Amino acid sequence: MAKGKRAEAMAESRAKLIGAARKAFATQGYAAASMDELTASVGLTRGALYHNFEDKKGLLWAVVEQIDGEMAERLRTVREQAPTLWQGLLAEGSAYIEMALDPEIQRIMLLDGPAVLGDPSKWPGENACLEITVRTIRSLIEQGIVKPVDVEAAGRLLNGAALSAALWVAAADDPPDVLTKAIDAFRELASGLLRKAV
Amino acid sequence: MAKGKRAEAMAESRAKLIGAARKAFATQGYAAASMDELTASVGLTRGALYHNFEDKKGLLWAVVEQIDGEMAERLRTVREQAPTLWQGLLAEGSAYIEMALDPEIQRIMLLDGPAVLGDPSKWPGENACLEITVRTIRSLIEQGIVKPVDVEAAGRLLNGAALSAALWVAAADDPPDVLTKAIDAFRELASGLLRKAV
């Protein structure tokens, strides 16, 4: 168990830096976040940062990986709790929209992340959210519920629609009202994939 | 006609700076683009930049407005050339996807723009593309072709789906093949809005 104080302290430093980065990136944005302030806020200096991570971008990578994992887990539970696979797909969409209401997810995963790290579809875990959606659609096609479309295409467009909805809701004056409209529209769009209308 | 050499030269400087910015922002990205190099590339200095624009962000605003106008005009012509309104909507989607294949549009309008300037739906011209889509959907509902959904919600999700498709195609190894898949999936999704299946 005792792995020595060295590695233990290092893991703790990494965790503290990632935690501080989640706050700083979410509130100030990636570009405006100062590494001096960030490291000082957890009692370290930039030396620790560049020892634990490649560079500022590397820290963002670590943050993105962590959040991506959390989002994937949430999507998984939502889907598993749905009574049918089709309802699971719709629930995933709704959950995705609601998650994107979190300012942290918005700023880091939807705005700065893509701008700094490039296309999210090439992120490690291959954007776990997308992978889950694709698998669900594949099952639905095998069951004859959904038209035989290209699964990746359908998954990406559905995710894109949900994402756009999320950004809309987040910026709205009356989020609850807009949220229901967004989810309704998402269900209508998704129904276009069905073999026969519900 | 002769408006004086002063104003004439100023307009020319603005145009040159915006042109250089389109190149620099598209190739290097907003953050990495140096204002020193950018201004020098058209024979000016940063003094001219800060005299003609508010700041670096102001220059990006000008660039975004220009590109947004060009995109809106293209969408308008595409829609007007379609035989029916519904086909016009689908053509708009396809055109949007194809436009987003342009690296300049991708980098500036889809990646850096949102990250630096904030939610695109609040941009001037209110993202002219969206406005056009919304109007088309409203007409289609009045004609009884499309279900009575919330027009803004439907427009935003359709745009989001097209956008996601575009990013996917752009990053693909085999763009032409992926492009057809993306457009197919877009048509399937959009058909979910139809009152009765085609």
Added chain:
DNA sequence: TGCCTCACATACGGCTCGTATGTCAATAGG
């Protein structure tokens, strides 16, 4: 016990943006 490793801290250089100041041509007015 003595040396070595390594997780940091410190110091430095180069670059960036934004502003405050300087300058010279174009215009307006007498």
Added chain:
DNA sequence: CCTATTGACATACGAGCCGTATGTGAGGCA
């Protein structure tokens, strides 16, 4: 025609940031 003023830039400067090269002191192994 000559002068005064405006304004479109150029130049100079300060503050801040990132990344790296170097220093240092505490853990771990022999």
